[in-house]
Amino acid sequence: MHLAVSGASGATGRLVVEQALAAGHRVTALVREPRRYHAPAGVDVVAAEVVADPDLELPPGVDAVVSTLGKRTAKDPVPVCADGTAHLLAAMRRHDVRRIVTVSASPVLRTGHGEPWWFRRAVRPYVHRVGRGIYADLEAMEATLRAASPAVRWTVLRPGYLTDRPATGYRLVPEANAVGSVQRADLAAALLQVVADPATVGHAYGLAAGRRARRPARRPAGAAPAGAER
Template identity: 40%
Template sequence: MRITVFGATGGVGREIVRQGLAAGHEVTAVVRDPARLTVTAAPGDPGTLEVLGTDLTAPEQVRAAVAGRDAVLSALGPRDRKDPGVTARLTRAVLAAMAAEDVRRLLVVSASPLAPTPPGEPLVDRLMEAVVNVVFRAAYADMRAMEAALAGSGTDWTAVRPPRLLDGPGTGRYRKVIGGRPKSGRTLNRADVAHAMLAMIEDRGTVRQAVGVAD
C-alpha cells in the first residue's frame, strides 16, 4: 500500500513510518527538514521510504505529497503552545490537496478529551480530565476545529483519539471504542497509536468516525 505520513518527525509520526516500512508499505514521509527524520528502513524491511521536504503552506507541494496514495496518515500538531490553530490549519491544507488529487482515506491523531465521558468513569478520572481540559484548552480547541474540518470534507476520515502519550515500546494490546473512548484510559504508547492507525486504514467500520484508543 502507498501511504503518506505528515508529521513524520514527531513521536507518533516516526512510529508510523517505522512500522509502515516493517509492514511492507511504500511510505512517503513528509517533513519540513529532511535532516530531522531519523527513521530509515531496517535491514529486511519489505517497505520502501521516500522523504519529501515539503512546505505545507504551498498547495502544489502538498498535492505532490498525496498524489496517487492509497491513504494519508497525519500526526501533525504544534511543536509548542505559541502557534494556536496550527493543527486545524495544516489539516485543512492536507484536505484541500486530497480533494484536488481525489485521494480519499485519511487518518489523523486527535485527543481523548474530545470524546464524551464514558458511563461510570471514576471520580478520579473525571477530576483529572477537568484539570487537563483547562491546561490544554487551546490545543483541544484546535483539535475540535480540525475534527470539524474533517466532518465537512469528502474524505473517508478517521480521527484517532489517544490519551496521554508515552514513549514505551509497542504492545499491540490496547482498547478501542468507536465514537467514544475507553473507560479510565489514561495513557498509551506512541508506538501503539501508530499501530492502531495503520490497522484502521482498511477498517471500514472506522470511516468518518472518531475512535478512542487507550491502554
C-alpha cells in the same frame, strides 16, 4: 498501499513510518526539513510545509494520508492541526485521494463518554484548562474533517497520555474515551489498522492499552499529551 505520513519526523510519525514499512506499505514522509530527517531505507521523503502551505501537493499515487500533526505546547498560537488538516484535504482533492486518518486526543470528546464519573468531574476540567490551546485546535480539526464528508473518508483516533514505553497491545473504543496512558507504538499500530479498514470510516475511537489500565490521576514520567507532534 501507498501512505503519505504527515508529521513523519515526530515521535509518533517515526513509528508509523517504521511500522508501515515493516508491513509492506510504500511510504512517503512529508517533512519540513528533509535534511534533518533520517529516513529509514525505502522511504520517499518530500519537503512539505503542511501547516503553512495552502498549495501543498501530494506525490502521485498516494492511496491514503496518515496525519500525526500536533502542537508542541499549549502556548503555540498556530492552529497546527486545523490548518494542516485543511491543507492536506485540499491537496487530497487535487490528487483524488479520499482516505485520511488523524490523531486527536481524548479531551476533545467533551461528553467524556466512557470515563468514570469522578474522572469527568475532577480530572477532565483541569486537563481542558491546562491544554485548552491544544484541544481547541484538535476540535477545529475534527470539525474540518466532518465537514468534508462524504467526499473524504476519515477516521480519528483519540488517545490519552502518550508514553514511549514498549507496546502492550491496544483496544479501539468506538465513540468513547479510554482512561489511562497509551504507548506511541500502539498508537502507530492502530493508525495503520484503521487506515486499511473501511468499517472505521466516519468514526472516532478512543484508544485503550491492551493490559490493565494504569491509574490516570497523575501523568506518568515522560508522558506527553496526545497530538504533540509536528
